Amino acid sequence: MSDVEQQIKSVQAAVGNSDPWVTGTIQVPPDTLDLYYLDKSSLPQPQLLKLTPAAAVDDLNKLSMSCDRATFGRAKEELLDESYRKAGKMDVERFSSKLDSNVIRLLPGILFHLLKGEDLDRKVDAELYKLNVYDTGCFFRVHKDTPRGERMFGSLVIVFPTPHTGGQLVLRHDDKEHNFDSGTVLSNSPSPNDTIAYIAFFSDVEHEVLPVTSGHRITLTYNLYFSKSTAQVPDSLLVPKTNFKLRDTISALLDNPQFLPKGGLLGFALSHSYAVKSRGSLNGILQVLKGEDAVIRSACEGLGLDLAIQSVMGNQVLLDYAIDLSSYGEIEGSLVALVLNEGHGTLIHPYNDEPDWEYGNEGDCSKALAWIKGLSESRAGYESPYIAYGNQANLGFEYIHLTLVVAFGPVGDRKNWSAYKGEELL
Numbered sequence: 001m002s003d004v005e006q007q008i009k010s011v012q013a014a015v016g017n018s019d020p021w022v023t024g025t026i027q028v029p030p031d032t033l034d035l036y037y038l039d040k041s042s043l044p045q046p047q048l049l050k051l052t053p054a055a056a057v058d059d060l061n062k063l064s065m066s067c068d069r070a071t072f073g074r075a076k077e078e079l080l081d082e083s084y085r086k087a088g089k090m091d092v093e094r095f096s097s098k099l100d101s102n103v104i105r106l107l108p109g110i111l112f113h114l115l116k117g118e119d120l121d122r123k124v125d126a127e128l129y130k131l132n133v134y135d136t137g138c139f140f141r142v143h144k145d146t147p148r149g150e151r152m153f154g155s156l157v158i159v160f161p162t163p164h165t166g167g168q169l170v171l172r173h174d175d176k177e178h179n180f181d182s183g184t185v186l187s188n189s190p191s192p193n194d195t196i197a198y199i200a201f202f203s204d205v206e207h208e209v210l211p212v213t214s215g216h217r218i219t220l221t222y223n224l225y226f227s228k229s230t231a232q233v234p235d236s237l238l239v240p241k242t243n244f245k246l247r248d249t250i251s252a253l254l255d256n257p258q259f260l261p262k263g264g265l266l267g268f269a270l271s272h273s274y275a276v277k278s279r280g281s282l283n284g285i286l287q288v289l290k291g292e293d294a295v296i297r298s299a300c301e302g303l304g305l306d307l308a309i310q311s312v313m314g315n316q317v318l319l320d321y322a323i324d325l326s327s328y329g330e331i332e333g334s335l336v337a338l339v340l341n342e343g344h345g346t347l348i349h350p351y352n353d354e355p356d357w358e359y360g361n362e363g364d365c366s367k368a369l370a371w372i373k374g375l376s377e378s379r380a381g382y383e384s385p386y387i388a389y390g391n392q393a394n395l396g397f398e399y400i401h402l403t404l405v406v407a408f409g410p411v412g413d414r415k416n417w418s419a420y421k422g423e424e425l426l
């Protein structure tokens with residue numbers, strides 16, 4: 001193996017692989033478990049229910065009866081189908097939870113292990129979405145939470161300590177899986193009367209709620225956003241914000257004069273998928289990277305390199321916008337030619353190979369790219385043209401797989417990324 005190959009392997013090994021979810025329990029002031037809600041009588045009456053392990057089964061059933069049947073989204077449709085999702089839901093206008101006014105105080109403790117790098121210092125908004133009641137036999141099959149905009153990065157579920165068995169939340173991402181059994185975790189907690197369980201995860205993580213086998217699993221769900229406000233959050237002390245190993249291995253690779261002496265690109269296929277509008281620009285995504293993706297951004301920014309988020313088509317072309325495949329139909333090859341003929345996209349070729357001019361036009365350039373994390377088979381190109389199953393109908397944003405492309409200049413001037421134009425087709 002050459003020096004360069006060895007150094008690329010070292011960069012690859014330094015890319016982190018932390019979980020895209022956190023789960024746990026938190027003790028809360030007991031009165032924050034109070035829930036006020038409007039029942040379903042013809043003149044709705046306010047009710048107070050303490051969502052504790054001691055809550056009377058009749059009262060929990062009454063809450064359950066006051067809920068509507070929960071729907072879910074398939075593509076652009078909102079559906080009620082109890083073979084896919086069986087649960088009660090209450091919209092935010094019909095209830096008030098004391099915990100909700102406290103949730104902002106709980107967030108830093110919860111998100112500490114989820115957010116990485118500079119994201120740890122960002123202000124996060126938590127938007128209450130629904131109260132859900134899963135009583136015996138309720139479940140929610142595999143889905144992803146519907147993206148509500150570029151800045152939404154995750155979902156938070158709070159589970160009250162009302163007794164329940166079953167109803168585990170199973171989360172899956174790449175080859176990882178996590179099963180969170182809130183009923184068991186809560187009943188085994190040291191202070192079960194005033195402890196809640198939480199699960200926070202990046203919204204593109206696939207998840208399902210297994211059937212509840214007894215009792216009532218009652219939850220609040222939140223959408224998590226990176227705040228637009230620039231209010232400074234105090235620096236979290238003693239938290240390493242940079243993956244120094246990653247920064248140093250990239251630096252060593254670029255210091256090697258054998259590696260792309262005229263300059264070139266590094267490609268990191270992102271671990272998460274991101275919500276974009278079709279044909280929408282990808283510029284804003286750089287600011288909303290999640291988890292390990294944000295760590296890669298920090299390391300490369302720290303080296304003064306140029307960063308861009310691109311979509312990769314057929315491993316041959318980089319695009320700085322999301323293309324709407326449904327408006328083209330047909331096969332990928334012809335799409336590459338079409339996009340290039342329209343004057344979009346940058347041709348790329350592997351760093352250790354010659355450009356492939358199959359689709360090139362006179363005057364085109366092809367840039368050499370070394371994949372640090374390549375697009376795996378299942379991730380090549382785009383996710384399905386629409387979200388098959390969401391917790392709400394498609395709101396115009398779709399999750400797609402993207403690549404962080406890092407540009408660097410010639411040996412001795414690696415920060416001068418704009419000096420690298422690529423190989424030209426004459």
Ligand SMILES: O=C(O)CCC(=O)C(=O)O
Pocket residue numbers: 132140145157169199207208209219221391
């Ligand atoms: O209750 C849970 O743990 C998850 C619920 C869920 O996935 C949803 O409401 O979208």
Ligand SMILES: [Fe+2]
Pocket residue numbers: 143144145207391
């Ligand atoms: Fe969900």
